[in-house]
Amino acid sequence: MHWATATxxxxxxxxxxxxxxxxxxxxxxxPASGRRAPAAADVCPVTGRGRLSYPRAEYLFKTASAELDPHGDGWTLHQLRR
Structure with a gap:
């Protein structure tokens, strides 16, 4: 991921x-066990919550940015990078 100076x-x-x-x-x-259990590095040791997936992050960003998008669709994470 590329981080701009302000970020x-x-x-x-x-x-x-x-x-x-x-x-x-x-x-x-x-999940704590089973085949869907993530690697230990992908789980917060304090809360037990897993790492946010890219598709979920994009959905949340599109939903949050829909009001600001002139087309009303919301922006993608790829558009955020540009």
């Missing part, structure tokens, strides 16, 4: 005192 300046606030685990988390706790 990189905000990153320390987002990370705060975190030393392990994913930064962007899913809404629900990750």
């Amino acid at each position: 990189a300046r905000l990153l320390p606030r987002l990370l705060s005192s975190r030393t392990t685990g994913p930064v962007f988390l899913a809404d629900r706790r990750a």
Whole structure:
């Protein structure tokens, strides 16, 4: 992922005192066992929530940006990068 300068300046606030685990988390706790259980590095050690997937992140971004998009569809994460 490419971080612009302004984003990189905000990153320390987002990370705060975190030393392990994913930064962007899913809404629900990750499964603890079974074939769908994520790797330990993909689970927040504090909350037990899993890493936010790309499709879910794109859905959330499109939904949040729909009001601002002149076409009303919302923007994709690829458009956010540009």
